[in-house]
Amino acid sequence: MRAGEIGLLTSAGIARVRVYLKPKVGLLSTGDELVELGNKPRHGQLVNSNIYILTARLQELDCEPxxxxxxxxxxxxIVEMLRTGLKTDLLISTGGVSVGEKDYVHECLQSLGFIKKFCKVAIKPGKPVLFGTVGETPVFGLPGNPVSSAATFELFAKPALRLLAGYPDQSPQMVRAELTGAVTPGRKREAFLWGYLKQIVLDFFFTPASRQGSGQNRSIQGANALLPLPPDEEEWKPGRRVEVMLLYSST
Incomplete structure (x- = not known):
C-alpha cells in the first residue's frame, strides 16, 4: 500500500486490513567458476553477478530476496542448498540447467521430488530455462549467463511473483512505440531485445541497445523494456510501430 491508500483507510476509520505478505524468494547460484564479490577471479572464473542482479530486481518488485x-x-x-532454498515461497537457481557435463540442477531437483512443468523454451536469450514444483514450492532454473538469466526472470519468474503477491493481473504491460533503429529477427527462435523506451510528448519511442546477445552484459544497463521479435521475418526498419514489454510498471 502507498501513502494514498493508507490515508484513505485511516480517514474511513479502518485500522486493520488483509494484505498479501511479500514473497520470500530463494536465490541459488551454481558453478565452480563463480566467486563472490570482493574476491579476485582467477583464470576461468567469474564474479557471481546474477545474485546481485536478481536481488536488486526482487527488491524493486517488493519481494524479499x-x-x-x-x-x-x-x-x-547443490542438493543441500536446494533443500535450504525450498523453505522459501519460490526458489530461483541460476546455472546448471543446460546439457553440460556438470549441469546437475535438474537431476538434483528430481532427487527431491521435482515435478517438471517445462524445460527449454524456443527464445533468445534464455533457451535453457526450467520450471516445476517441489511440493508446493515453485522452482525456476534460469540460465547461468547474466543476460539470459535477467531475460528469463522477466518473462517467467516475474509473472509468478506477481501472482504470489496478490496482483489480479500477471500479464506484462505492453506499450506501442515507434522503433528508432533497425533490428533483425532470428531464424528459429523468438528473440527479446533489450532497449530504452522514451516518451516524447504523447508518443513513445523504443531504441534497441547497441549490443545484444547472451554475452553482452551492457545490453541490460539502463534498459527499461524488452522488444519481442518473432522468428523468420524480414528486417524491421526504423519508424515501424512495435509492441514492447515495459519492465518497470507504475503498478
Missing part, C-alpha cells in the same frame, strides 16, 4: 549462496558442481552441494 533470500540469498542461499553458490552451489558447487557436485550433487551433494
Amino acid at each position: 533470500v540469498p542461499i549462496g553458490i552451489g558447487r558442481d557436485s550433487h551433494d552441494s
Whole structure:
C-alpha cells in the first residue's frame, strides 16, 4: 500500500486490513567458476553477478530476496542448498540447467521430488530455462549467463511473483512505440531485445541497445523494456510501430 491508500483507510476509520505478505524468494547460484564479490577471479572464473542482479530486481518488485549462496558442481552441494532454498515461497537457481557435463540442477531437483512443468523454451536469450514444483514450492532454473538469466526472470519468474503477491493481473504491460533503429529477427527462435523506451510528448519511442546477445552484459544497463521479435521475418526498419514489454510498471 502507498501513502494514498493508507490515508484513505485511516480517514474511513479502518485500522486493520488483509494484505498479501511479500514473497520470500530463494536465490541459488551454481558453478565452480563463480566467486563472490570482493574476491579476485582467477583464470576461468567469474564474479557471481546474477545474485546481485536478481536481488536488486526482487527488491524493486517488493519481494524479499533470500540469498542461499553458490552451489558447487557436485550433487551433494547443490542438493543441500536446494533443500535450504525450498523453505522459501519460490526458489530461483541460476546455472546448471543446460546439457553440460556438470549441469546437475535438474537431476538434483528430481532427487527431491521435482515435478517438471517445462524445460527449454524456443527464445533468445534464455533457451535453457526450467520450471516445476517441489511440493508446493515453485522452482525456476534460469540460465547461468547474466543476460539470459535477467531475460528469463522477466518473462517467467516475474509473472509468478506477481501472482504470489496478490496482483489480479500477471500479464506484462505492453506499450506501442515507434522503433528508432533497425533490428533483425532470428531464424528459429523468438528473440527479446533489450532497449530504452522514451516518451516524447504523447508518443513513445523504443531504441534497441547497441549490443545484444547472451554475452553482452551492457545490453541490460539502463534498459527499461524488452522488444519481442518473432522468428523468420524480414528486417524491421526504423519508424515501424512495435509492441514492447515495459519492465518497470507504475503498478
